[in-house]
Amino acid sequence: AQTVTQSQPEMSVQEAETVTLSCTYDTSENNYYLFWYKQPPSRQMILVIRQEAYKQQNATENRFSVNFQKAAKSFSLKISDSQLGDTAMYFCAFSTNAGGTSYGKLTFGQGTILTVHP
Amino acid sequence: DADVTQTPRNRITKTGKRIMLECSQTKGHDRMYWYRQDPGLGLRLIYYSFDVKDINKGEISDGYSVSRQAQAKFSLSLESAIPNQTALYFCATSDGGQFHEQFFGPGTRLTVL
Numbered sequence: 001a002q003t004v005t006q007s008q009p010e011m012s013v014q015e016a017e018t019v020t021l022s023c024t025y026d027t028s029e030n031n032y033y034l035f036w037y038k039q040p041p042s043r044q045m046i047l048v049i050r051q052e053a054y055k056q057q058n059a060t061e062n063r064f065s066v067n068f069q070k071a072a073k074s075f076s077l078k079i080s081d082s083q084l085g086d087t088a089m090y091f092c093a094f095s096t097n098a099g100g101t102s103y104g105k106l107t108f109g110q111g112t113i114l115t116v117h118p
Numbered sequence: 119d120a121d122v123t124q125t126p127r128n129r130i131t132k133t134g135k136r137i138m139l140e141c142s143q144t145k146g147h148d149r150m151y152w153y154r155q156d157p158g159l160g161l162r163l164i165y166y167s168f169d170v171k172d173i174n175k176g177e178i179s180d181g182y183s184v185s186r187q188a189q190a191k192f193s194l195s196l197e198s199a200i201p202n203q204t205a206l207y208f209c210a211t212s213d214g215g216q217f218h219e220q221f222f223g224p225g226t227r228l229t230v231l
Contacts, residue, residue: 009158033218045208045222052217091160095218104149104218105176106210108160 002027002094006109013082014117020067021077021112023092029053031097034068034075035106040088048090051075053097082116089113121145124209124223131199132231139194139226141209147221149214150192152176152184155206155225164207167192168214199230 003026013019025034036048051059051068058066063083067076079086092109122143131137141150148169153161153176163176165184173184181203185193196203206227210220 004160006160035219043206043225043227045210045225047219050217050219097218104212104214105163105166106151106161106218106220108153108162110158110160 002029002032002096002107004092004094004107004109006090006092006112008112009110010113010115012115012117013079015082015084017082018078018080019082019114021079021090021092021114023075023077023109025073025075025092025094025109027073027094027096029096033095033097034066035093035095036064036066036077037091037093037108038086038088039091039111040085045091049077079114084116084118087114087116122209122211122221122223124207124226126226127224128227130229130231133200135199135230137196137199137228139207139209139228141192141194141223143190143209143211143221143223145211145213145221146189147211147213148189149212150186151210151212151220152182152192152194153208153210154178154203155208161208164194196228196230199228201230204228204230 032053034051038046063080089111093106151166152164167186209223212220
């Protein structure tokens with residue numbers, strides 16, 4: 001079974017600065033996907049960024065980028081030029097690309113609450 | 119209009135009551151999921167369905183049941199609610215495609231007194 005661990009329950013950052021959220025995972029699979037989801041106070045779950053394990057290049061979406069270290073099973077999220085609207089709970093999630101009933105199921109970490117201060 | 123809707127958005131009920139949470143989607147996806155979110159635990163999978171005739175237990179299915187009435191509808195029932203089922207419940211859908219992305223509903227806040 002896969003596990004996902006987010007060791008930072010809370011983080012804070014000043015507006016316009018950079019912050020990195022940590023995530024580690026454990027799996028015996030070689031082919032999988034990793035995700036960061038954002039949950040603002042509205043409760044809506046919003047996909048921020050996705051990384052395919054077979055790709056060595058780190059994914060980037062505007063101000064959001066990841067540092068994917070496959071051997072270390074680490075998947076951190078970097079938010080550059082933080083904005084007040086980035087204040088939210090952030091979840092790291094894993095999905096295996098192997099066949100069978102586990103295919104496509106998401107396993108989530110515990111979440112990190114990020115607060116951006118003006 | 120939202121692609122994935124959940125009703126009710128908030129519900130307060132009493133111990134022992136039967137309650138149903140409903141999920142509807144207009145995305146045309148075959149796969150639907152029910153999760154619960156608890157502080158410090160993230161989201162955990164309760165049940166999932168890959169099509170109308172396929173229902174599977176997730177990691178925390180005890181005390182819950184589901185019904186897939188149609189491709190677009192997936193309901194979660196608590197037969198006899200208990201206080202530790204107080205949580206935020208999410209429905210999600212997926213097309214099972216290459217990237218495994220799931221699309222979430224707005225969530226239902228359930229409180230069991």
